[in-house]
Amino acid sequence: MPAFPLPRLPRIVYGGDYNPEQWEPSVWAEDAHLMREAGVNLVSVGIFSWAMLEPRPGRYEFGWLDRVLDTLAEAGVSVCLANATASPPPWLAKKYPRSCAVARDGGVMFPGSRQHYSPFSADYRRCALALTERLAARYARHPALAAWHVNNEYSCHQQECHSDAATRAFRGWLRKKYRTLDALNEAWTTAFWSQRYGAWDEIWTPRRAPYHNNPAQELDYARFWDDGCLDLYLAERAVLKRHTPDVPVTTNFMWPFKPLNYRRWAQHCDFIALDTYPDPHGAPPEVAAFGHDLMRSLRPELPFVVMEQATTQVNWRPVNGLKRPGQMRALSLQAVARGADGVMFFQWRQSQGGAEKFHSAMVPHAGAYAGSRVWREVTGLGAELAQLTPVAGSGVKARAAIVFDWENWWALELPSKPARIDYAAVVADFHRLCFRRNLTVDFVTPDADLSAYEVVFAPALYLLRAADAMNLSDYARAGGKLVVSYFSGIVDEHERVALGGYPAHLREALGLVVEEWDGLAPGATRRVKLPGGKTTQAVEFAEVVHLEGAKATATFAEDFYAGKPAATRHRFGAGETFYLATRFDDAALARLLDGVVPRGAQAPAGVEISERREGRRTLTFVLNHTRAAVTVPLPRAAAGATDLLTGRKAGRSVKLAAFDCAVFAAR
């Protein structure tokens, strides 16, 4: 029997953000009616309603929201109710000017947009919690309430604050972390550039300075910011939990998103919610898949829903293309295939005014009329998701894992490095390799239990604690296959270089030492000989590697390190390790790791096959992400099974039109 993301809502979640305050009450009844027509069962209400709920300081107006929730409840639509703190009303900035965030250069963020508050403002926080308290008390027992949505997309636009309050908070945070100035001075290497601190109040957040700020200060500031936002979330969540201990609470994550370490946040969510907006004109299907795999991996035991996506185009890119017919459905089913038990949109009804009025919605400007492509696709998807109820709560099993670590991201992309490495892009190289083999991967932290995986990738793991390096080594020693790529094992958690030779703590496991690294400018390449005699052009980074037991599987063919290893392989204990000393393109990577990385189901290019499992039952998703019809041979588990979408039984293969999909439920 399937489990459901929200106990009060025994279905796959379907719906969107609902902002009734933008419309006349007369529209609300039509909304409820149309929601039923579309198969909507959950809407997120109130995300930007603070100014309507508390129009003047301390004067609350809940009447309109009562009516909205009652209308929805009557229509059988559940609500993920926001605590409405995402953007404070104008009066807050007027009454408390210092509640506004301050940029690195000292500039103040004014109201007029959204999210201009500082998470370190005590005034913002007090007012936000007071509102939350009122809302929680009022709606704790409302029949529509299925979940709580806290704040919204924390840190999406405002990713730093350097206000006086933030500065004081940073000093307090450091004091708590380091206890003594000596410890901080040691961790930050303040002996460099005459930065030794003699008092806590000499320390600043990394403000505008003539040149690079101390990287350890920058790294700690990134942690502090993440922590400050999380602390705000926890305070908001605590209020809600006090009133409704049994109602799931979450906040919506984004991908790709660097400022917040969602690993830590996920520990405090009751289900995972993702806002996903791949560019429909540019992003291949693995881009969205990365986000789903990451979200599912944050806490595999929790349900995960897509909380926001666009029915077709967004408004915030410089140029915003349409999703083609079927593309939104395919991307939605892709999310489900990779673990999601819900699919929602921003937003229900396309806004008439404001900065996002050209963001597509479930009900377009022209209304929910029969001829509307968007409306047709929205109602179609709603009906299909109802048919996929058996999928809910089923699991996803990954045979491979990729180490992905936010702290490493923050540290690796600080300036003053041998080359500019885009961590998410380098990690995506390995995810894409697996995606194209229909090999599902989990994303893991470097201290995770890796024993279940056939292969583990650790790309550009620049910041690597000794214990984590040991964990990776142990995995290989015990029989695993560990793939490490360049510029790994360089610094500890304080951005201090490990002096014993790179990559620190992994030399034995990899059977090599790296002496030097050559930064390659954009466009520059180094020829590399691959196994079998082919050559490839490597980019970005080229290391001078000395073997200490490993064997070269590829060698540089130019520059002074010609003949030296570009990729290696090393027997280590019961397992094997692999090292990549430069950045390879997809073809070369596939060739180098061909025997190492297992293959999932065979499928034509652009067709994704993913599985979910419920006990011994396998649900096979076959998703055609291309603009052409394809014939896809089915994996054994799906052959002869029934397509939950069409009710048709499959043979040994399935024909799919452009962007068409099938979900086979085998016995």
Add this chain to the structure above:
Amino acid sequence: MPAFPLPRLPRIVYGGDYNPEQWEPSVWAEDAHLMREAGVNLVSVGIFSWAMLEPRPGRYEFGWLDRVLDTLAEAGVSVCLANATASPPPWLAKKYPRSCAVARDGGVMFPGSRQHYSPFSADYRRCALALTERLAARYARHPALAAWHVNNEYSCHQQECHSDAATRAFRGWLRKKYRTLDALNEAWTTAFWSQRYGAWDEIWTPRRAPYHNNPAQELDYARFWDDGCLDLYLAERAVLKRHTPDVPVTTNFMWPFKPLNYRRWAQHCDFIALDTYPDPHGAPPEVAAFGHDLMRSLRPELPFVVMEQATTQVNWRPVNGLKRPGQMRALSLQAVARGADGVMFFQWRQSQGGAEKFHSAMVPHAGAYAGSRVWREVTGLGAELAQLTPVAGSGVKARAAIVFDWENWWALELPSKPARIDYAAVVADFHRLCFRRNLTVDFVTPDADLSAYEVVFAPALYLLRAADAMNLSDYARAGGKLVVSYFSGIVDEHERVALGGYPAHLREALGLVVEEWDGLAPGATRRVKLPGGKTTQAVEFAEVVHLEGAKATATFAEDFYAGKPAATRHRFGAGETFYLATRFDDAALARLLDGVVPRGAQAPAGVEISERREGRRTLTFVLNHTRAAVTVPLPRAAAGATDLLTGRKAGRSVKLAAFDCAVFAAR
């Protein structure tokens, strides 16, 4: 008998900005002498003289200006006298630090350049009006005085101000416009993103914020800025008018220039003055023509003069090329051909120091010697303009019109749209189409009387009031040809989307509805089938159009809207409407509208033929903008007529050397 721009100056105006304060008095007599030699009859004096006229607060020194004006009067050179408020003296910023403008990010504009004042500063304004009062009183009866030049290029460099005074003024402006906060909240859609205002002083100018400010706030700020500058102009003008009700007053406009709605400004000018600086190394001749056509159209009943242009190069582009021999003359005569009754330069004598010393002038650094190319061209043009006296006051008749609206410009180019549309560039597509057919066009507002035009273009008319849409429809219904292009009829004057289906209020007239629009990234194209079987590559924007009576004249040939209309034609009442659902290149546009847009005179590429009319008399300008000699067949009105420049009688065609021109006066 011709009319003249300035009643006291019965000639075509010729001259330039004259800044005698930059030179020893001994130079002034030589200047007057050289002006006579060059045929100069008007100079603009005192534009940046405030610091010389009022060197300390309240201490005025007019003696030097008396002498300058007397010298000019004696030489028979008239003066367009500036009220000298364009840039306040350094003492003003010192005495009133808050008179300086404040940028969006809060940064203060310091003195040291020009135009650093805030138009909302009461101190600046009081001092500027006091100076104007003194000047007007002193020179009201001076024999040299022919016109007043108010301030200079309002808003040229300082295009926003967010000072405390500006903020207060903005609130007052909004209060006057909306009367109630409810009305403002409704108009600005503040229900979006929790922006509902509960007090007037919670509202800010659109300052630095984490993300997009409210677009209605931005749009109102653009109006407010335009209004504030206009208000300053009106106050300055009123002082002058009080002293000299009969002396024409103007201020100089620029093109292209977005911040000021010159339509409104023109209502308060006695003649139109344009500063025109097309890039001589890059801009084809239609670029300058656009500016002339627009200026002439602002108030067709008024005279119009080119108040500033360069004799050859400017100083303010990153790289500044020379005008080729003859090019300045051709561009000057082009202005006259399109309605100008005067041609002036910045400036008379090239500065020895300061930020514009490498801007060319009538008298170059080396002086006005015989061998100087610039001086030769300057004196030559002066002599020729004297021969063109019959042209003065004659009219220009346009058979076509293009809707051009500043409010639409401001709204359309706010961020957060399906694609980035450059309004002036899109409008220029249609102007260029007509220019290359020697078809003169007027620029009109969407509420103008259109009955005189054979065809009216309304490109990208994103912000369209219902009444204006009705005006356009009525024009077509009554027999006109109306050409509308993509992304028209989307929002009302508050940036609120009209919900009845795009393009709002024009569906019936166009016989279609637009369901979706696809933003195309730079470089992306969509193949379109044109009439006759040819194909073209359309760019920027592609709409999904459903016909409701119209017929497709071109269809998309790729993407999911393949087969759907890319251009349409629709009989409507006694007239016809045309719709373009994407952006076409010049060739495709010409093909699509070939039977629709009339042709003027035939001429080789790069040769412009324009007409002015005085009663039944036609003055035909033939202008060779190319670097090669051409033979141009003459239109009927010019055949056999006399060239006013050479005195020669024409046959059926005329031969023109590179950049050469002829002006035929037919009986």
Add this chain to the structure above:
Amino acid sequence: MPAFPLPRLPRIVYGGDYNPEQWEPSVWAEDAHLMREAGVNLVSVGIFSWAMLEPRPGRYEFGWLDRVLDTLAEAGVSVCLANATASPPPWLAKKYPRSCAVARDGGVMFPGSRQHYSPFSADYRRCALALTERLAARYARHPALAAWHVNNEYSCHQQECHSDAATRAFRGWLRKKYRTLDALNEAWTTAFWSQRYGAWDEIWTPRRAPYHNNPAQELDYARFWDDGCLDLYLAERAVLKRHTPDVPVTTNFMWPFKPLNYRRWAQHCDFIALDTYPDPHGAPPEVAAFGHDLMRSLRPELPFVVMEQATTQVNWRPVNGLKRPGQMRALSLQAVARGADGVMFFQWRQSQGGAEKFHSAMVPHAGAYAGSRVWREVTGLGAELAQLTPVAGSGVKARAAIVFDWENWWALELPSKPARIDYAAVVADFHRLCFRRNLTVDFVTPDADLSAYEVVFAPALYLLRAADAMNLSDYARAGGKLVVSYFSGIVDEHERVALGGYPAHLREALGLVVEEWDGLAPGATRRVKLPGGKTTQAVEFAEVVHLEGAKATATFAEDFYAGKPAATRHRFGAGETFYLATRFDDAALARLLDGVVPRGAQAPAGVEISERREGRRTLTFVLNHTRAAVTVPLPRAAAGATDLLTGRKAGRSVKLAAFDCAVFAAR
């Protein structure tokens, strides 16, 4: 007998920056031992030690430095001791917030990086001098002390300050310079744009403004900044000289570096010190040579040392490539070949933390082990430099000179010019021409005694005083060959154009006058006919030249100045002058000046041959900067001489492997 840069250190200097405070004291002994192994004889100590030497205001801690210096003295390693003022400790910014520099836009520079102080802060200055006093008193007689290193890379990151103190200082500086406001108003052409000043305190540093600030104000600000930094240096130097009048004092220069006029600084240095960081992946060998030639030319009578370079890669470019094996040695010997008597590195031991931890060092992160390429090259160079002791103090004789003037640099690159001219790049055209002929050049000021040079180049000498123009003319008249290029002789020292025709004061010497200049956009070219019938494509700038005695050696072949001179030659007195009216590529320049510019030794491309001379003895450096082996014919002075590096006697040619070098000492 050779002279040595430092009297107390009778050797070619070898070493690097040494920052022992970043390491445990236990490392110091190993450092001393390794320094001996590497042949190090001088280290720069204490550059960023202020926070360690004065951890709290007024509390000094010299114990650790005592121990460091004693350890070094015992090991026989001399010290270039810093006065440690390069970056103040955090307490200074806390105690004196106004000691921080302020950017043009008003933004404050916070501590956390380095060099955030304002050189105009009296508090910074008082504290810096107090520290200097203590250090000088304590170590004046220390046996390790060989030289003083003042501050560090003045103005490297902080190149302007607009604090209140800086503003007051600027006003004082102007008052001292101009004495009266009338004089300033005249010099600054404040009659332009209403900028006339009526009081000193109305004047600001060039702050953020709506448009270009007054260029004379900008130029004076550049001088003021240079002066302010120099004044700080002089104050620091004076303290040291009071305590140790006989110990050489210097500060380290950079190249290319625009903000400081090192000509003036060199007058106050006891030896010249250069930090040189050419990009090893991109910069051809002449790039570093430019810096060496310039530094040697600043005061030819003084010793010059390379004070900083990288053993291999730096950290501060976006992408940082490695030096290939041998490249560091070749670049080091190149410095010596061109006049350096010392070669040092930043830094001795690669940092473990901080913003420069990925900057290479003499001892890499992995330590000074035998297999380390860097360590091998470091010890190898140390040994070789010891063999080059005979070179120390020998001279370099240049046959050609290039006029290079910082004031011209500042003025020429202010905005609002006919085109954007990169002064250093244009000057490099001529330096490269000579470098590739193995013709050593000096860099000279326009008022220098030029009589010793066979040819003098004056490229783009935009700012040219009349007396300096006379000096150049006199040189030619007396028999010299003077090569002047476009946009020379335009303004005086106040950015005021000389009105007598361009190039001012050089028309007679050049035999021509320039009427106009055409700015050519990037990518635009003008065809030019060269002598012999070939053509070339000239770029950037094209002048309309009229001959007044000179003869055209090249002519434009397109645009309206086709047929007019692009290059000229003119007999003038006993000499000859040459003028280039556009920018030529290397081949065209070589062709045009082929008979004019003498040739040095013949060598294959990429091989440099330079000579130093000690009395009648010639030391010939042959440096292969290429990645291939070459055979180089030896000039007469080297043929048969002994290679100081290998001890081998040469024949008529020498074979050199990639990056290999030889130094022949002839009798």
